[in-house]
Every structure is written in structure tokens, then in C-alpha cells.
Amino acid sequence: MSINLGASPTSAPATTYLTDWFERQPPALLARWHTDLQHQLRENGASFERWHRPSRQLDLSPWLFTAEQWQVISRGIKQRHRLLAMMLADLYGPQQLLVAGIMPAEVLFNCPYYLPECHNIVPSPAQWLPMLATDIAPLTDGRFCAFADSCQTPAGLGFALEHRLALKQHMPELAQLLPKRQLADFFRQLRHYLQNRGDGLTAILTHGNRDTAYFEHAYLANYLDVALVHGADLMYREGKIWLKTLSGLKPVAALLRYLEDLQTDPLALEHHPAGVAGLIHSIRQQQVFCANPPGAALLNCGILLPYLEDAATFLLKEPLALPSVPAFWGQDSALLSKVKAAPDAFIMHNLQHGQQSAVDLDRVLKQPAAFIVRQRLSLQTQPCYHPAQGQTLLSGIFRTFSLYQAGAAPILLPGAFSRLGEQSSIQLPLTAQDNPAELSKDVWVLGDDKPLESLLQSSSAPVTLSRESGLLPSRVANHLFWLGRYNERLNLLTRALRVALPLLSLPLPLQPQQQQQLHCFVDFCLAANGGHPISEQQTVNTALRQLFAPEHQLSVFALLKNVVYNAQSVREYFSDDTWYLLDKLQEAIYHWPAEPDLQQPMEIIRLLDDIVILQTALYGMNNETMSRTQALRFMDIGQHLERAWQTSSLLERVFVNSTPDASMLEALLRMADTLMTYRRRYRSELNPVAIIDLLLLDTSTPRSVGYQIHRLQRQTAALPELTTADRQRLPALADALAALIAELEAQQLVVQHQPSLQLGEHLQHIQQLLRRLSDEMSLSYFTHAHLSRPWATT
Numbered sequence: 058m059s060i061n062l063g064a065s066p067t068s069a070p071a072t073t074y075l076t077d078w079f080e081r082q083p084p085a086l087l088a089r090w091h092t093d094l095q096h097q098l099r100e101n102g103a104s105f106e107r108w109h110r111p112s113r114q115l116d117l118s119p120w121l122f123t124a125e126q127w128q129v130i131s132r133g134i135k136q137r138h139r140l141l142a143m144m145l146a147d148l149y150g151p152q153q154l155l156v157a158g159i160m161p162a163e164v165l166f167n168c169p170y171y172l173p174e175c176h177n178i179v180p181s182p183a184q185w186l187p188m189l190a191t192d193i194a195p196l197t198d199g200r201f202c203a204f205a206d207s208c209q210t211p212a213g214l215g216f217a218l219e220h221r222l223a224l225k226q227h228m229p230e231l232a233q234l235l236p237k238r239q240l241a242d243f244f245r246q247l248r249h250y251l252q253n254r255g256d257g258l259t260a261i262l263t264h265g266n267r268d269t270a271y272f273e274h275a276y277l278a279n280y281l282d283v284a285l286v287h288g289a290d291l292m293y294r295e296g297k298i299w300l301k302t303l304s305g306l307k308p309v310a311a312l313l314r315y316l317e318d319l320q321t322d323p324l325a326l327e328h329h330p331a332g333v334a335g336l337i338h339s340i341r342q343q344q345v346f347c348a349n350p351p352g353a354a355l356l357n358c359g360i361l362l363p364y365l366e367d368a369a370t371f372l373l374k375e376p377l378a379l380p381s382v383p384a385f386w387g388q389d390s391a392l393l394s395k396v397k398a399a400p401d402a403f404i405m406h407n408l409q410h411g412q413q414s415a416v417d418l419d420r421v422l423k424q425p426a427a428f429i430v431r432q433r434l435s436l437q438t439q440p441c442y443h444p445a446q447g448q449t450l451l452s453g454i455f456r457t458f459s460l461y462q463a464g465a466a467p468i469l470l471p472g473a474f475s476r477l478g479e480q481s482s483i484q485l486p487l488t489a490q491d492n493p494a495e496l497s498k499d500v501w502v503l504g505d506d507k508p509l510e511s512l513l514q515s516s517s518a519p520v521t522l523s524r525e526s527g528l529l530p531s532r533v534a535n536h537l538f539w540l541g542r543y544n545e546r547l548n549l550l551t552r553a554l555r556v557a558l559p560l561l562s563l564p565l566p567l568q569p570q571q572q573q574q575l576h577c578f579v580d581f582c583l584a585a586n587g588g589h590p591i592s593e594q595q596t597v598n599t600a601l602r603q604l605f606a607p608e609h610q611l612s613v614f615a616l617l618k619n620v621v622y623n624a625q626s627v628r629e630y631f632s633d634d635t636w637y638l639l640d641k642l643q644e645a646i647y648h649w650p651a652e653p654d655l656q657q658p659m660e661i662i663r664l665l666d667d668i669v670i671l672q673t674a675l676y677g678m679n680n681e682t683m684s685r686t687q688a689l690r691f692m693d694i695g696q697h698l699e700r701a702w703q704t705s706s707l708l709e710r711v712f713v714n715s716t717p718d719a720s721m722l723e724a725l726l727r728m729a730d731t732l733m734t735y736r737r738r739y740r741s742e743l744n745p746v747a748i749i750d751l752l753l754l755d756t757s758t759p760r761s762v763g764y765q766i767h768r769l770q771r772q773t774a775a776l777p778e779l780t781t782a783d784r785q786r787l788p789a790l791a792d793a794l795a796a797l798i799a800e801l802e803a804q805q806l807v808v809q810h811q812p813s814l815q816l817g818e819h820l821q822h823i824q825q826l827l828r829r830l831s832d833e834m835s836l837s838y839f840t841h842a843h844l845s846r847p848w849a850t851t
């Protein structure tokens with residue numbers, strides 16, 4: 058399909074030219090672009106844990122700003138950044154604004170976002186506000202107005218980058234249509250700004266929740282090439298903040314914090330598991346640089362908006378260059394009369410709960426000091442393109458990002474994160490959370506720029522070659538380990554259900570051997586996911602409904618969510634193609650039947666087939682794209698430990714706790730995906746001795762316990778060295794397992810087609826050693842607790 062670019066963009070204003078260009082495009086092409094863009098956002102992981110909600114939408118058309126318009130915005134933002142930095146430094150320092158009467162003391166000291174614990178936490182305005190996000194919108198009269206500011210969690214920076222790259226990838230014709238400023242130089246300066254803070258690591262501190270905001274943090278960390286850490290990854294020691302890694306503690310020099318202020322430090326502020334005890338003290342001692350220090354949330358709540366004009370005159374000796382939305386404190390009785398006269402013309406912001414809503418006069422009059430009231434202003438509308446709805450007009454607001462440079466003017470990202478929707482639905486400050494009523498646009502600043510589109514650039518400087526993947530935080534290793542275990546558990550459980558479900562379609566009543574086979578594999582599924590075998594008061598159908606109930610903790614659905622949860626927790630370690638497969642796995646969740654018909658099991662079996670294929674492909678993709686480093690090793694250990702554990706448990710159920718006939722033995726081989734291997738070796742004779750040898754002792758069969766143990770022995774030997782003598786049991790456990798497998802002989806475990814007493818004992822011993830191996834992994838690599846020391850006597 059050919060693309061008609063039309064006339065030169067210099068022959069008409071850019072917006073008109075862009076509108077004409079879209080009108081000339083075939084509807085089928087617009088529909089394909091729209092679908093590709095939305096799939097890109099989903100595959101990137103933007104819809105974390107949004108099982109039943111629409112994903113964020115990206116409009117086909119960009120939001121255009123001329124160089125002259127952006128110059129006006131840039132000048133106003135640079136002044137606003139300097140002003141807000143000086144106000145924070147003053148309010149947490151000498152408080153001259155209070156002394157001069159610019160800002161009432163009541164409004165400050167009654168605000169829950171003001172933290173006395175952060176008084177003089179940093180020495181200069183530049184360190185109080187290194188980074189600022191400001192929400193701006195064009196009004197119907199053509200002027201620009203600032204509506205809100207944010208520093209605490211500057212959401213949207215990663216999404217602004219993602220939108221630009223998505224349009225470039227899926228609509229290259231549009232990306233080349235108009236000259237525009239590039240984003241990469243701002244991100245390069247941001248990375249340099251964060252990394253030029255002394256010896257130590259740079260990290261983004263995230264909250265750990267699996268939502269759209271977490272995706273943004275992972276996306277940004279990956280692009281900036283910095284660590285993404287949780288509070289549990291960090292610890293305070295010797296006056297510094299340290300990152301717990303597999304190779305020991307590493308100092309942290311700079312943090313970009315995506316946490317609520319009160320959650321930042323459980324020692325100095327509220328007790329919260331996401332925080333880092335000692336972080337405030339470390340910032341105060343200049344041991345770690347924080348790009349948005351605690352206390353700056355005063356900006357987010359809007360408490361400074363009513364006083365910006367007077368503060369600019371007092372601190373900068375000049376008026377505001379970029380107008381702010383008219384706002385006032387509810388305690389201001391003179392202005393409150395305007396609200397009484399026309400409440401629909403105002404919006405109130407609750408300082409206690411951080412909620413924005415239409416004005417409720419009764420609440421404002423009852424507790425005026427708890428509210429900041431701002432005026433409603435009419436926003437300009439922007440054209441949006443949808444293949445089904447055509448062109449629509451929606452109100453829009455965009456978030457700019459600026460970076461403070463000591464001794465120089467702040468620099469501004471030549472682009473923004475935008476939200477569009479009905480004006481009443483747009484919440485301020487903007488957040489990265491999905492709202493079905495809103496969509497986003499990529500923001501373009503027109504003008505020629507350096508041909509710079511990536512942080513990766515060619516270099517002729519000398520380089521030290523490396524085959525290491527960088528530091529691996531202990532939390533990341535833990536998630537990879539459990540991703541391997543849950544994915545393998547999901548594989549085995551779905552394979553067992555595929556063997557058991559066809560028995561439900563047989564004529565009732567089932568024969569005793571059929572009933573035994575059904576019970577055996579359903580019991581295995583329950584036990585594999587931490588449940589108990591079928592009791593006397595429980596029917597097979599009841600147990601199966603538990604395994605298929607989306608809300609039940611033992612279900613396949615719960616396992617799927619655990620796989621996705623652990624993958625999302627280490628999102629930055631996986632390729633785009635891996636995320637494509639994870640997106641397909643999430644689609645399986647969408648289509649999961651609420652009430653599966655167990656009398657017609659074929660629909661469920663087809664769904665299980667899809668899950669087996671997708672999650673097996675997930676491992677194959679990771680083995681194709683991930684370097685052979687410790688990250689892949691921990692996932693591999695988790696997979697093979699789980700397979701060895703569950704396979705030995707299944708063999709115990711089949712041979713020790715049951716009396717298997719030929720049908721059950723064939724089902725066992727089919728579930729283990731070794732039926733063809735067995736037939737090539739032994740034809741059609743189903744001999745228990747041969748099956749035990751194949752699935753327990755054969756180290757060349759990928760599904761056997763022996764193969765898993767030899768793989769574990771090799772992989773544990775290559776783990777990072779441990780210096781503590783008490784933690785050297787890990788390789789010894791793997792060696793003991795390998796020695797046990799080498800000593801066993803199938804003929805001694807099955808005598809005259811019956812399992813010997815030793816078979817059950819050996820299978821139990823293998824499971825016990827594997828359980829200890831798992832525990833030792835956790836103690837050795839996933840925790841950093843100091844070993845206790847005996848009391849010294851003098």
C-alpha cells in the first residue's frame with residue numbers, strides 16, 4: 058500500500074498539513090497502525106495486573122508545538138523550576154516566606170505533606186529540586202497555563218520516551234513527515250547528571266507494585282542503563298546506602314525515587330516495607346544524592362500554587378513568566394465568597410487524602426483549612442484519530458520535565474507526556490495509572506535538531522572487553538529463581554491435567570483402574586501447587602473445579618499469575634520477544650472459563666495446550682536471547698529443581714502409592730513427554746523397571762530426575778563464590794544428589810514388577826535433599842542477614 062506524503066510541509070501550517078495528511082490515508086492503513094500501536098503498549102508490559110480494565114491508548118497523531126510556542130513554555134518552566142527550588146529550600150530552611158507573610162504558617166504546618174524531619178536535608182535549592190515535572194495546558198484564548206507540579210514521583214517520563222519510539226517503529230512514514238526535536242539528548246544529560254555523583258551505583262528506587270507505573274520505572278531504568286531497585290534491595294550501613302547483590306554489598310551514589318515521601322524511610326517517617334531505613338540520614342550526610350529528596354511532595358499537593366506570584370516577586374524580583382491556575386487556600390474567607398457564588402467554576406483538592414473533585418461547599422465550609430481550591434479554566438481541544446470513530450476533539454494537558462543545573466539555566470525535555478479526555482475526567486497532577494476515559498499523544502516540538510535518536514553511539518575510545526552482565530541484585534535473582542520454578546510447575550500441572558481430563562468423558566461409572574489413574578494425577582496437581590490430596594469428603598469434580606477456579610490459590614490461573622508476576626518483577630532482563638509471549642500468556646487469562654464444563658473437557662484441554670506451548674516457548678526464547686550469566690543460571694536452577702522435585706513426587710504416587718496398570722504407565726510417559734523415547738528403546742512393552750530407569754536414573758533424558766540433578770550440580774558449581782564457611786553446603790547438597798542417583802539401579806528398585814521398599818525411601822530422600830537445596834539457595838543468595846556472633850568474655 059503506497060503512502061501519499063502530499064505537498065511540502067512548508068506550504069501550510071504544520072497542524073493543517075498533518076490533518077490533511079491523515080485525511081488522505083486509507084482507513085485500512087489507519088486501522089492497522091492503531092492496532093499495532095496498542096499491541097506495542099501491551100507487549101511492552103504497560104497493562105500490568107489490569108486483567109479486567111482497558112489498557113492505556115496512544116493516539117495516532119502527535120501533538121504539535123512550534124519552536125516559538127515551546128520557547129515561551131521553556132522560558133516559563135525554567136523560571137518556575139528556579140522559583141520552586143528556592144521555595145522548598147526556604148520552607149525547609151530559614152522560612153523567610155513565612156516571616157514576610159507571603160505564605161501563612163498555618164497552611165504549611167497543618168499540611169500532612171510538610172515533613173519537619175527533612176529540615177535542611179540538602180544544602181542548596183539545586184539539590185532540593187534537581188528534577189521537576191509541570192502539568193501545562195493551552196487555554197481557549199491561546200495562552201498556556203501551569204496547573205500542577207510534581208517532584209515526588211515524576212510519572213510520565215518513561216512513557217514520553219515509549220510513545221516516541223512506538224510511533225517511530227510502527228508509523229515510520231509519520232515519524233519522517235515533519236522535522237522535530239529529539240529526546241535522546243535530554244536523557245543523556247539526565248544519565249550524566251545522575252551518574253556523575255562520585256563512586257557508586259545509580260539506581261531508580263521503585264515501589265514494587267506491579268502496575269503501569271512499575272513498567273515505566275523498568276522501561277526508564279533499562280534505557281538509562283541504571284539499576285532498578287526495591288527498598289528490600291538496599292540497606293543502610295556505615296553511613297551509606299548499599300545494594301545487596303550476589304557478589305556482595307555495593308555502594309549507591311545516586312537515586313531517582315519513585316516512592317511516596319512518607320514511605321521513603323521507615324525509621325524516620327512512616328513504617329512501610331517499600332522504604333529504606335536510614336535513607337534520610339544518608340541524604341543529609343551527602344552520602345547519597347537523591348534526584349527528588351523527601352519533603353518535595355509539597356509541590357504535588359498544590360499547597361504552593363496560591364503563593365507563587367508573590368513568591369516570585371519576593372525571591373526572584375520578577376513576575377511569573379508562565380501563569381499559574383488561579384488557586385487559594387480554603388481558609389481565605391475573602392476568596393471563599395467567590396466559590397459560594399459559583400461552585401461549579403472551581404475544583405477542590407483535599408490536602409488530607411490527596412483527592413481532587415468538584416467543590417462540595419458543605420465540606421469546604423466545615424473544614425476550610427483542609428482544601429486548596431483552584432479555578433476551572435477552559436482548555437483547548439486536540440484532534441484525535443480513531444479508525445472506528447473517526448476524528449474527535451478532546452481536551453488535553455501535557456507534562457513537561459526539566460533538569461536543574463547548578464550555575465546554569467534548567468534544561469527542558471523537548472517533548473512531553475500528555476493525557477486527553479473529557480476535561481472533567483483529567484486528574485491533576487497527571488499520573489501514569491490507566492484511566493479508560495483518557496488517552497495519550499506523543500508531543501512533538503517542531504524544528505531541526507541534531508540527528509541524535511539513541512543513547513547508544515559509536516565510539517573509537519579504548520574499551521575493556523567484558524562478558525559479564527553487570528551486578529545482579531539478590532531480589533532479582535530470587536524472582537528469576539521462582540520464575541523458573543513457577544513456570545516449570547505450570548508446565549507439569551497442565552500436562553497432568555491434559556492426561557486426567559479425557560477420563561471424564563468416558564462412560565460412567567469409571568473402572569477401578571481408571572478411577573485410580575484419575576485420582577493419581579489430580580492428587581499430583583493439588584500437591585504440586587501446595588494443596589492436599591483428595592479427601593474422603595471431596596469428589597474429583599470438586600478438586601478439579603478448585604484447579605480451574607480463577608479465585609482459588611491452587612488453580613492454574615493462580616500459577617499463571619505467579620509466572621507473570623515474577624517476570625514483571627524483573628522486566629528489564631527480558632527481550633521484546635519474551636514480552637510478546639508473556640502478553641499471549643496473559644491473553645490466556647482473559648479467556649479462562651468462569652465455569653468450566655468438566656463433562657465436555659475438550660475446550661479446557663485446548664486451552665491447556667496453548668498454555669503448554671506458550672510457556673515452553675517462553676523458556677526457549679529466554680535461552681535464545683539471554684546471555685549465559687548468573688541471571689539465566691538462577692532461572693535455570695529454579696526450573697530444574699522444580700522438575701526434579703515434582704517428577705520424583707509423581708513417581709512416588711504412581712509406583713509407591715498406587716498399583717499402576719498399562720494405561721497409567723502410558724499416561725505417565727505421555728505426561729513426561731517421553732513416550733516416543735520409550736517406544737524407540739523398548740517397543741510396546743511397558744515395563745516398570747524400564748520406566749523407572751528412564752524417568753528417574755537416565756541422565757540423558759531431559760525429563761528425568763537424574764538429568765535435572767546433573768544439571769543442578771553443574772549450575773550450582775558455577776554460582777558466585779560464598780565466603781562464609783557455614784554457607785558452603787549448597788555444592789555439597791548437589792553432589793550428594795548426584796552421588797545418590799549414580800548409586801541406584803533400576804532392577805533393585807522394582808522387583809518382579811513391584812516397587813521395592815527402597816524405592817519409596819529413595820524418592821523421599823531425593824525430595825528432602827531438593828528441599829534443603831532450595832532452602833540453602835535462599836539463605837545463601839537471597840538474604841544478607843549478618844551471622845550472629847558469640848558473646849566475648851573478658
